[in-house]
Amino acid sequence: MNPALSAVAASLDVSERITPDRVHGSLYTDPDVFDAELQRIFHRGWSFVGHESEVPGVGDWVSRRVGRDPVLLVRTRAGEVTVLANRCAHRGVQLCTGSSGTNGSFSCMFHGWTYALTGELRAVPQPIGQGTAAAELALDRPRAVDRYRGFVFANPSGGAGPLAEHLGVGGRELLDWAADLSPTGELDLSAGWLGQRSPSNWKMWAESDNDGYHLGRLHASLWRVAPGTQYESAALAGEERVVSTCRDRGNGHIELEFWKGYDKDLAWLGTGREKVADYVAALTAARGAERAEELLWKGPPHALIFPNLFLGEMNLAIIEPVSAGQTIHHHTPLLLGGVSPGFNTRVLRQSEAAMGPAGFLLPDDATASERMQVAFAGTGGWMDLSRGLQREVFEGTDRVGHVSDETVNRGFWRHYRAVMTP
Numbered sequence: 001m002n003p004a005l006s007a008v009a010a011s012l013d014v015s016e017r018i019t020p021d022r023v024h025g026s027l028y029t030d031p032d033v034f035d036a037e038l039q040r041i042f043h044r045g046w047s048f049v050g051h052e053s054e055v056p057g058v059g060d061w062v063s064r065r066v067g068r069d070p071v072l073l074v075r076t077r078a079g080e081v082t083v084l085a086n087r088c089a090h091r092g093v094q095l096c097t098g099s100s101g102t103n104g105s106f107s108c109m110f111h112g113w114t115y116a117l118t119g120e121l122r123a124v125p126q127p128i129g130q131g132t133a134a135a136e137l138a139l140d141r142p143r144a145v146d147r148y149r150g151f152v153f154a155n156p157s158g159g160a161g162p163l164a165e166h167l168g169v170g171g172r173e174l175l176d177w178a179a180d181l182s183p184t185g186e187l188d189l190s191a192g193w194l195g196q197r198s199p200s201n202w203k204m205w206a207e208s209d210n211d212g213y214h215l216g217r218l219h220a221s222l223w224r225v226a227p228g229t230q231y232e233s234a235a236l237a238g239e240e241r242v243v244s245t246c247r248d249r250g251n252g253h254i255e256l257e258f259w260k261g262y263d264k265d266l267a268w269l270g271t272g273r274e275k276v277a278d279y280v281a282a283l284t285a286a287r288g289a290e291r292a293e294e295l296l297w298k299g300p301p302h303a304l305i306f307p308n309l310f311l312g313e314m315n316l317a318i319i320e321p322v323s324a325g326q327t328i329h330h331h332t333p334l335l336l337g338g339v340s341p342g343f344n345t346r347v348l349r350q351s352e353a354a355m356g357p358a359g360f361l362l363p364d365d366a367t368a369s370e371r372m373q374v375a376f377a378g379t380g381g382w383m384d385l386s387r388g389l390q391r392e393v394f395e396g397t398d399r400v401g402h403v404s405d406e407t408v409n410r411g412f413w414r415h416y417r418a419v420m421t422p
Ligand SMILES: [Fe+2]
Pocket: 208, 209, 214, 218, 219, 361, 364, 365
């Protein structure tokens, strides 16, 4: 138990605020709910920290948060990727500022305590008077850190069981899918992250990133400026004509299957295969014709890996909870290893147009989330999430609905309720 957790949050029961088709708005605004989430979701559970490609060289680090705890994702001298608290074990001063860098060791600005890349305390100035032995004063770290296809996750309490269990078959398939798009299986998240701070709750972003119902209305200005995108057949053509689906893969992992509604291959890249013939050839050589053709049709996944990783097609996003009413949505283009520079430039340009404060998508989503936060700020009130309840079907253990259905919201909240109920 985290001693910082309020007694109210520790004993909080949210189960009556979530029914199969309704959720109470106070779950977005109640500070005790937020504190309980930090404990039950981000401390006791697995969440995404970063990708191995972000720290390619020895001593490379990027700064992240696990829940609210500042951490460093670091490449050690042994070539391993580790996660360390970005906080001196002495008086708690932040070791690294900024978003990324390269260090031979980590040295605290206050008294000069110096740590190895693996977090062991290596040097204490004026050591004769030192009380606690250096061997007992390493940097804190999550008890469990694991990775899958280069995606690094942390579970601070160490009690969540194996990462593979949290991801499940569905989560692993989604990460395989993203990595398999690269002919070498490598992603290259080196373009930099752009963080957008929003006065709204983190769960609104998890949901709106995976809401197939709002595209025509909220993002109408995008389709007027950019007609002919793959979303016309995949989401905008009308409820009866659109054949795309959404999928609850379990464990809170949810997906929009726009690819089922595409009208040609490579629709997701906005170009024909002759323009990227070298990519098609490399992917076919690496994956075999059948898998390559599947990937060329589908493009990248559109899915949430619960709780904070959004596989946003050719972008990746981290949803960082700040408080009940504050979130930072960080995104970076999903650049691929083993492709031409021109291919990745195309991905970068697409990302700039869609994401970021000057893009077409996120400002719209941010505005809707902000207005939800304002509207729920009082006593709350209920949200209706019944859309498609009468027509969703099981495929194995997955629940599948029309792409516009709230099958995905219900899946998110079903898992949320399970992990939040003591
Ligand atoms: Fe949106």
